[in-house]
Amino acid sequence: MGGVSAKSARAALMRALGHEFADPGLLERALTHSSIANRARPDNQRLEFLGDRVLGLVIAEALLTEDKNAAEGLIAPRFNALVRKETCAAIATHVGIGEALILGRSEAQTGGRRKTALLGDAMEAVIAAVYRDAGMEKARAVILRLWADYIAGAEEDARDAKTRLQELAQARGEALPVYKVVNRRGPDHKPVFTIEVRLESGGTASAEASSKRDAEQQAARRLLEEISSDD
Incomplete structure (x- = not known):
């Protein structure tokens, strides 16, 4: 981790998220990649699955609230731009998930902390961890704060x-x-x-x-x- 301890990386991540975990084990699981997972330490794939759905619901609601008259044909591409893996990875990088990821040696040595797929999946898993730890309203608050600039520019991003x-x-x-x-x-x-x-x-x-x-x-x-x- 280039001198950054796992403990300090997770503490920095929680500050960036604006959420102190009551159950730190949820955050640890959200950050655990399959390259190091075992029976005693499950990976983040199940949380990623859940986080993808939580993110989708919050973003869909936000877009409908922001533009109450937009047709589904206009909302859909904006939604896709906001929930795609690249956007999740960009936000994951911003909040420091890369430094906090728990990876196997080989994955870490081959740049796993900078890979779009790993970062995007971990971001969704962290969202699920917040949801499991503190409920939907807290998860919504975290998502809307982290995605605020992207939501504001969603119409332009959608027209790629x-x-x-x-x-x-x-x-x-x-x-x-x-x-x-x-x-x-x-x-x-x-x-x-x-x-x-x-x-x-x-x-x-x-x-x-x-x-x-x-x-x-x-x-x-x-x-x-x-x-x-x-x-």
């Missing part, structure tokens, strides 16, 4: 590059953009994907990133930029 490219294709009367993995390299724990996006009209662009989703977003953004410069 892939969404804008899809809307452009539809406006032109074309089929939806097609994304294709044209290359994958690197070890399993640190892959690099090259994605190509193609429009029915013939426009193409490609990009590479450590996740398919990021590569797709970058490829869509490049194609939008090319179309804009041509116009």
Whole structure:
């Protein structure tokens, strides 16, 4: 942990969450990755499952409250932008979950504390731990405080590059953009994907990133930029 003790990392996390656990064991379980779990120390997967549902309910309610007249078709992409793994991971990083994660040696040595999937899952597990420890109102308060800036910008976040490219294709009367993995390299724990996006009209662009989703977003953004410069 680079000199940061497990105890101090968890204390810092609780301060960032704004919640002191009555049952510290819940937080420990929420931070335990499967790479170190055993019968005596269960991993955080069951809590992650529950936290995903708690987060979804709170975010759905918040979006409906914020825009009382929005149709489901407008709410859905905003919701997806707020609960996706990348958003959860970004918030997990902000509150210090990475430093507090309990990982096996191999996972820790291969950058587990910075992996989007691990951080996102742990964030959801921590939400469930708060819910189990103090109830729904406390979990709601924690979520709304940590997600406040993201909720405020949800409409812009929802209109990501892939969404804008899809809307452009539809406006032109074309089929939806097609994304294709044209290359994958690197070890399993640190892959690099090259994605190509193609429009029915013939426009193409490609990009590479450590996740398919990021590569797709970058490829869509490049194609939008090319179309804009041509116009």
